[in-house]
Amino acid sequence: MSLLPTTSIARIADYDGQAVTLAGWVYNKTEKGRLIFILLRDGSGTIQCVIFKKNVAEETFAAARELTQESSCRITGMVRADERAASGYELDVQEIEVVHLTHDYPIAPKEHGIEFLMEHRHLWVRSSRQHALLRIRAEVMAAAQEWLNSQGFVRFDTPILTGTAAEGTSDLFATPYFDLGNAYLAQTGQLYVEAGMMAFGKVYTFGPTFRAEKSKTRRHLTEFWMLEPEVAFATHEDNLVLQEQMLSAIVQRVLSTCVRELEVLERDTTALQRVQPPFPRITYDAALDLIREHHTEVEGCRVLEWGEDFGAPHETLIATKFDKPVFVERFPTSLKAFYMQPDPARPEVVLCADLIAPEGYGELIGGSQRIHDATLLEQRIRDFGLNVEDYQWYLDLRRYGSVPHSGFGIGLERTVAWICNTHHIRETIPFPRMLYRLYP
RNA sequence: UCCCCGAUAGCUCAACGGUAGAGCGGCUGACUGUUAAUCAGUAGGUUCCAGGUUCGAAUCCUGGUCGGGGAGCCA
The missing domain is CATH 3.30.930.10 (Bira Bifunctional Protein; Domain 2)
Incomplete structure (x- = not known):
């Protein structure tokens, strides 16, 4: 395995044209036959890692194929500026070390309901x-x-x-x-x-x-x-x-x-x-006047007597002004x-x-x-x-x-x-x- | 505490009293520029729970559980 010190994705621009090792998790993966894209996140950012079958060792390509969403890994490769990349840089992969292979990660890249997301x-x-x-x-x-x-x-x-x-x-x-x-x-x-x-x-x-x-x-x-x-x-x-x-x-x-x-x-x-x-700044008294004048603009916003506290609709109304x-x-x-x-x-x-x-x-x-x-x-x-x-x-x-x-x-x-x-x-x-x- | 809404495949949802379905995700395969890829195939169900009505209930009724939106209270 590579002896390169691990680099953070946030600082990737400092390493353009150099070989680096990144450590993180697979955020997304796209396979296109002999070409595999891995979107890697490490907490500091994300970068797309590119694996061409003919450019890497057989075991590296095999490792890329088996990686699943949220699997952890270390990836070594060459940093390359690329206009097609969302962050401006891509990694041409040389080696992959799978740290842990994830199976059936619950949160898919799609819409989920709030209850499911809160439970996870x-x-x-x-x-x-x-x-x-x-x-x-x-x-x-x-x-x-x-x-x-x-x-x-x-x-x-x-x-x-x-x-x-x-x-x-x-x-x-x-x-x-x-x-x-x-x-x-x-x-x-x-x-x-x-x-x-x-x-x-x-x-x-x-x-x-x-x-x-x-x-x-x-x-x-x-x-x-x-x-x-x-x-x-x-x-x-x-x-x-x-x-x-x-x-x-x-x-x-x-x-x-x-x-x-x-x-x-x-x-x-x-x-x-x-x-x-x-x-x-407005006083409470001035706020009451403002509510009296504009209360019809917000649903559920009734006129208040002096001494009554604001409800949520009253605060919303005041904020809009x-x-x-x-x-x-x-x-x-x-x-x-x-x-x-x-x-x-x-x-x-x-x-x-x-x-x-x-x-x-x-x-x-x-x-x-x-x-x-x-x-x-x-x-x-x-x-x-x-x-x-x-x-x-x-x-x-x-x-x-x-x-x-x-x-x-x-x-x-x-x-x-x-x-x-x-x-x-x-x-x-x-x-x-x-x-x-x-x-x- | 009050009002409203919901619960069906791993997820997002459909089926509106008459055979339980789709998309996504998973798995298998194809693909050298994808980024929520595309295409083909495939597996996957205690329809939240307990009663009731009915020839027949995911569907209607009663009760419960869990959750969502809002009010009040507050930051």
Whole structure:
């Protein structure tokens, strides 16, 4: 066998005219008698390998003939630029080493139903479209963290097992926890990240969060990833600027580093190129006016009274009125979490904002300035019917060097779904957890 | 939790109360430019489960299971 070091397909252009060894899996194969084409993928890309019977040893041609879809192999050959090749290069094969011969790979190169594909998610992730989506997910995660790090943020990991419901709202997954009763899977790192903020100034937590709600839509998972930055001394205004800068940086980086993936997904990138600060802002009150004026344009979109929350149709309607993500700020206090700071000019609303994505992907970000006064915070905990004893540590943050501060949470899967323009967020995470999906 | 829809070959589907079918995939063969190749041949069935109606049920009825789309809730 060849002694050449293994080369990645992504770097094949560097080896034009040279012999290389590639290691990967057969993505597709076409036999034409004495000529065989093998489309090889190695995770970094795909390349067509060409085998002419008269140009190779008998055992090499025989090996090429027996290769099936998703068989693993090492292929040695000469890299040759070719205009007929989709990637611009082909490999003229000299040797083939079959590593493992696959029989009856379930996912054929044809249309499949979603149930079948979800049941084979562990194999489906090899397919080009899924590969592109998950590659962009990884890039969004890296872009977000590297941008925050460059701005002086420190990653501060918050617990997944918690003793109480953080916000006291949504349904939580419970699990027995030794002699301490139930533990709950975190629905947010919000409260804990505030402790980190008081220690490091600018922090973020990034990890899976869990909601036991029986949501059954294309925008919901029971396990999803959330990135939650928190900044000391930051006002509501500072918070919005941070959000639009971070999201713009993420989108622009994906545009520059994931060109091939966006092509695979057939994403119209002109809409993404517009994602630059500043983003439009409207108040909750202005949003109600907008809904009143245009509600007939979206099915199921009824006029709302002041104090009612938006439904999915309302968010869709608002999104259609702007060509960038749009902030809706200053919601009625009763609609939001207990820890949000009242607007000093209008105590009936809080200094918060939801960022609604264009193209009907719903709320990407929810953020707010937090209450920094211990007395007010304790009062709000009681008003919301929560147990003050559970929040003593959280109140401590306001008793020892309290400062105004703000933060937000951005849903990773919704962000990726929007950037990729994919219909359902279940394709933006390797193994989606949903109401009726716990396997594989 | 509520509303709507579905389950037939490995996959995607047809058969609409009267013999269980096609395409793709698999296998065999032909082919030196295919890339969801083409052509010929071939194998492949507990029609989701349990009852019921009927001379006869994939088809109609009842219950269940599993799944899909949406709402609410949320990110």
